[in-house]
Amino acid sequence: MYGKLHSACLYGIDGVMIQVEVDLANGLPQTSIIGLPDSSIRESVERVRAAIKNCGYTYPLQRITINLAPADLRKEGSAFDLAVALGILITSSQLTLPSQDRLLILGELALDGSLRPVTGTLSIAERAKREGYDGLLLPLANAPEAALIQGLQIYGLCHLNELTEYPAGSGEKSKSSQGQQEAAAVNLEKLRFTPAPKGRDLSHSGSYASDEDYSDVYGQLHIKRALTIAAAGMHNILLIGPPGTGKTMLIKRLPSIMPDLSEKESLETTKIFSAAGKLKQEDGLLRKRPFRSPHHTISQGGLIGGGSIPKPGEVSLAHRGILFLDELPEFSRHVLEVLRQPLEDHEVTISRARAVFTYPSRFMLACSMNPCPCGYYGADTPLHRCTCSLPRIAGYRSKISGPLLDRIDIQVDVPRPRERPGTSQPLSSAEMREEVLRARAIQLKRYHQFPISWNSELHGSTLRRFAHLDESAGKLLHAALESLGLSMRAYDRILKISRTIADLEGSSNINADHIAEGIQYRQLDAKQVYQDEIMDD
Structure with a gap:
């Protein structure tokens, strides 16, 4: 007996359609999964076996061969569990699934038959629509994310038993005179997911607190001017100054003056977060620009992406947003050097033995650093004197190569603020954002016929x-x-x-x-x- 269902997996940040073929043959009871599966897919045999039995179905005592096609594409993840389970049940005549040729199935099974969410649902849903599929059957927790792609019927499932009113073989269904189980028909309509109305705000609130405003920063008008220019043109920026001058505080408020993501940018960014498993269930399309601030101990793989099947790194998670590297010289020089290609080409290309992966990485690089190891070189106060020797200062600054500095558009010194609270009304984020939006509108009008969005491009x-x-x-x-x-x-x-x-x-x-x-x-x-x-x- 032979059956075929359709599923999908992530390849980089894009969805790839996978056919799940199930063959039941006479022989010793054994289940084999072929088609270059990883260990999590091979282990799905035991998850599927336990889920089928615990839901009242019968796991066939036959030789079961499951092929994931195309067979030359390496696959990973647990998203095939549901398709494998349904393939076995349909092929063994325990279930019938209407319109299975145009239905995409994905989801991870627990041992009791409940469904757990999977990553990359948005990318898979977008690809399913392009490929002409009519609907998706997936965990209910993933349904809001998949519903962001219009034109697809979304069917949300919490438990394998929800497919039918009574599972075949449970004692509630009748049997034929030959003792064969009667196939239970799946009612997809009762699983149809109705997305929230458009009036509801599903946008992500952003990764910065709403009370962070440039009005908290007194003085530093020259630095605020530089930050306004950086936000208006998406220019890379480096702030240099002694401790306590507000470098980190200034950069962390950059998102408060950035324009919101456009529809196209929002979909691009949300797909990356979905593929990386960082999109929360209650989030819709991201509207605020990402702000990523990795620790200085991050590895090369963590920064640009890595793994046997590479996942997006911080430069891709910061796509269309801001990548903040605080205390720049504290990062490993080898790690910093891998930024040169993404900053120039706006994408990351990672080569592996079986494939080459390309991730978008069009971000603003925002950095801060001290002028020397102790931080007080050039400080204009008698309370802090630089204690660093000339070789130490030279070694500290040599951690940042000339080619990398060359790619940072704006490089400014941050002096100690002279203005004190209460002396004047500081420049607020709202005022700065108004300037940024005016400049942004000019650029959109100027470049509407070109594949350019910002002056920095x-x-x-x-x-x-x-x-x-x-x-x-x-x-x-x-x-x-x-x-x-x-x-x-x-x-x-x-x-x-x-x-x-x-x-x-x-x-x-x-x-x-x-x-x-x-x-x-x-x-x-x-x-x-x-x-x-x-x-x-």
């Missing part, structure tokens, strides 16, 4: 087209190129920053004032700037 011909300089601005930038020893990458990044500054001022042209302000945000590009300061001391 300009490159090549598009950069020359949209960041054209007048004569005075061009002379100033070329003079800076010579006197500061700027690389051509830094030259281009000053152009992008200046384009954003012009947008914030509502100017269609980039003038010398915009270039001058852009140059002052590239403080680490001067030739031997740190070494000259140290030698002068």
